[in-house]
Amino acid sequence: MPVPAVHREVRLAVRPRPARPLSVDHFEVVEFPVPEPGPGQLLVRNRVMAVTAVMRTLMNSEADLFMPPYVAGEALWGLAVGEVVAAPGGGAEAGELVEHRFGWREYAVVDAAEAHRLDPEALPDPAAHLSQGPSAWMGVVRGAEVRSGDTVFVTGAAGGVGSLAGQIARLRGAKRVIGSTGSPRKAEVLTRELGYDAVVLRGAGPIEEQLREAAPDGLDAVFDNVGGEQLRAALALARRGARFAIVGALSGQATGAATAPVEIDTVALTARGITLRGIALYDHMDVIPEWTAEFGRGLRAGTLTFPHVRLSGIERAPRALCELLEGRHVGAVLVDL
Incomplete structure (x- = not known):
């Protein structure tokens, strides 16, 4: 050319x-x-x-x-x-x-x-x-280790990562998938098109109260792409043995902040055996061919979008x-x- x-x-x-x-x-x-x-x-x-x-x-x-x-x-x-x-x-x-x-x-x-x-x-x-499927796959499969029957919370669910993470959690057998987003329009897309069972809305009241209503029995796995209030709320509702994948910090990234600190009750972590795992794709590059094969199958079969x-x-x-x-x-x- x-x-x-x-x-x-x-x-x-x-x-x-x-x-x-x-x-x-x-x-x-x-x-x-x-x-x-x-x-x-x-x-x-x-x-x-x-x-x-x-x-x-x-x-x-x-x-x-x-x-x-x-x-x-x-x-x-x-x-x-x-x-x-x-x-x-x-x-x-x-x-x-x-x-x-x-x-x-x-x-x-x-x-x-x-x-x-x-x-x-x-x-x-x-x-x-x-x-951003490799990051979503890595966080769901290796970070949060989502299992059959889990109740899963995905923060930032309407973004490039979260919109795939919820679908992957469902493929892994999650019983209930809850997402967070910032507008009713996005919430409707998440529940109507992307397989989410419930959505908590940023700015529609305390996140913890909304999450408690959406997950009355607590959370087994969390895919956190936001941090801040949403991570604190998820920790408050974490069941014993809950697994958290910390994959992003949109609460700080949206404004270019260099850090995104969150206050965590370490007593609750130890008492309930909660696992917090920071996980980044550069340490898991081997998931890319694994994800590509899964993604191709899912797109052709209609099980993934x-x-x-x-x-x-x-x-x-x-x-x-x-x-x-x-x-x-x-x-x-x-x-x-």
Whole structure:
């Protein structure tokens, strides 16, 4: 395919202040010469990219994460799926689909060893490779160890992770699945389309009271993607031997906070034998092929769905991230490039 002389990429124009809303004014879309690959590298024409809440945290230079923070004046990065255009020295064939971490630009140069070649038959839509399903699968299966008959609580249930975590919990045999979200519209989607039995609403009264009504017999497993009041409420209702997977901290990430502290009663933890397990995908990368196989089967059989929204054009990427942080969408947020 012909390669243009220039392409567009999104840069962080100015670092947003912690605890302040993100806006499109923090970004700039610039034209830049299409990079040339060297030996052992691939030139990839990006087709679709994902935006995720952790990207807001990466704009905070003080965040203590396993990933390097974004740098003002430089292009952002994140997961993308693209088509190989050129591969000097081999490593892939022109036309192959690959997944890599250089989104936020229309063309990317990627070391061949760092590009994950995709099986076009693995999933019905290549964009589904950008789901946050691996994190959901990891948290439900390995973190919370959801079992048959469990009552499960998923916080942040309408997001890219939570919208899949509830479905996975149901597949694992959960008897009752409860989610949290921030609007009645999302709550209706969760119960009508995504298999949730009940929903607690942020801002509709104390979370603990709502959760106690939704789970009068307590909780066996919790998939926590939020922290804060929702985690405290879940701990209050945890049954003896309950298992918690701590997979995110949206209560802080939405504003770019570097920390998300929660006060915990350690006496209750020990008395009831509760397990709190912080778990991150970078320690469990082996779940990705496991999840992909399960996801493909589920999508084709209709036992799993991929809730997501797709915006078109790289110029929409900054707005896509802002809308995600504002809680406007259900499921993953993707940008077609």
